[in-house]
Amino acid sequence: MEGRPAPTLSQRADELEHRQIAELERLVDRSVLFTSGDRDPTKPIPTRFKTLAPGQHVLMGDDPRLQKMPPKPTLMDFFRLRFAPANHLLQSATHARKAGMSEKVVTACLLHDIAVFGFIRVDHGYWGAQLVEPYVDEEVSWAIRAHQALRFFPDESVGYSYPDQYVKLFGADFKPEPYIVNAYNRARQNKWYMTARLITVYDIYSFDPNARVSFDDFADILGRNFKQPAEGLGFDSSPVAHMWRTIIWPTKFL
Ligand SMILES: [Fe+2]
Numbered sequence: 001m002e003g004r005p006a007p008t009l010s011q012r013a014d015e016l017e018h019r020q021i022a023e024l025e026r027l028v029d030r031s032v033l034f035t036s037g038d039r040d041p042t043k044p045i046p047t048r049f050k051t052l053a054p055g056q057h058v059l060m061g062d063d064p065r066l067q068k069m070p071p072k073p074t075l076m077d078f079f080r081l082r083f084a085p086a087n088h089l090l091q092s093a094t095h096a097r098k099a100g101m102s103e104k105v106v107t108a109c110l111l112h113d114i115a116v117f118g119f120i121r122v123d124h125g126y127w128g129a130q131l132v133e134p135y136v137d138e139e140v141s142w143a144i145r146a147h148q149a150l151r152f153f154p155d156e157s158v159g160y161s162y163p164d165q166y167v168k169l170f171g172a173d174f175k176p177e178p179y180i181v182n183a184y185n186r187a188r189q190n191k192w193y194m195t196a197r198l199i200t201v202y203d204i205y206s207f208d209p210n211a212r213v214s215f216d217d218f219a220d221i222l223g224r225n226f227k228q229p230a231e232g233l234g235f236d237s238s239p240v241a242h243m244w245r246t247i248i249w250p251t252k253f254l
């Protein structure tokens with residue numbers, strides 16, 4: 001058939017999003033408009049992101065497309081209402097617990113990819129460690145941060161090889177950047193090296209979509225190892241409260 005080519009999937013998604021946004025009383029903008037990598041931020045912003053209909057305002061609170069968060073949200077509330085299904089974390093923690101690991105190791109496994117599921121993928125070990133740092137033992141957040149680098153390096157002493165999956169994902173010739181190599185070398189010297197290493201050990205076997213796992217199984221361990229702030233995550237004036245608020249209101253204009 002002659003005429004315009006059919007719109008691509010991403011064009012259709014853009015159109016749909018445009019329509020949904022136009023239908024909302026308030027203009028919902030993406031917070032990551034300039035840093036998403038979807039577009040060159042030095043180029044002009046597409047008009048659809050800066051055109052307010054008459055009487056329309058920008059969104060400065062709850063996004064009507066998301067589930068409402070309670071006023072004093074707990075870590076569990078974030079897992080229920082904001083994070084992607086986190087079976088991988090539950091399976092990883094289950095492996096660690098079945099292997100008789102300490103509660104610190106189990107907690108680290110349970111939270112190690114929290115950034116991927118709830119916030120951002122790039123440098124997820126660093127972001128994830130920062131998110132939980134005020135609420136967990138220093139060893140736990142240190143291990144979450146270090147797993148970012150360690151997963152690229154084998155440790156035969158615990159049977160950890162470079163994951164086959166990384167060859168598929170990144171290509172056989174992928175080499176970690178120098179900052180990762182440096183972080184790995186520093187981590188090897190750290191007294192908590194093995195805690196981070198164990199995250200990688202229980203990590204790679206934890207992608208079974210059919211495994212039945214639940215957060216209820218870890219409520220006791222989390223209760224002892226994650227200091228839930230009374231004001232709720234996001235409202236305790238901790239150095240990372242703004243990060244939790246960003247997850248609550250990811251499209252708040254400012
Ligand atoms: Fe990870």
Ligand SMILES: [Fe+2]
Nearest residue numbers: 088112113203
């Ligand atoms: Fe993982």
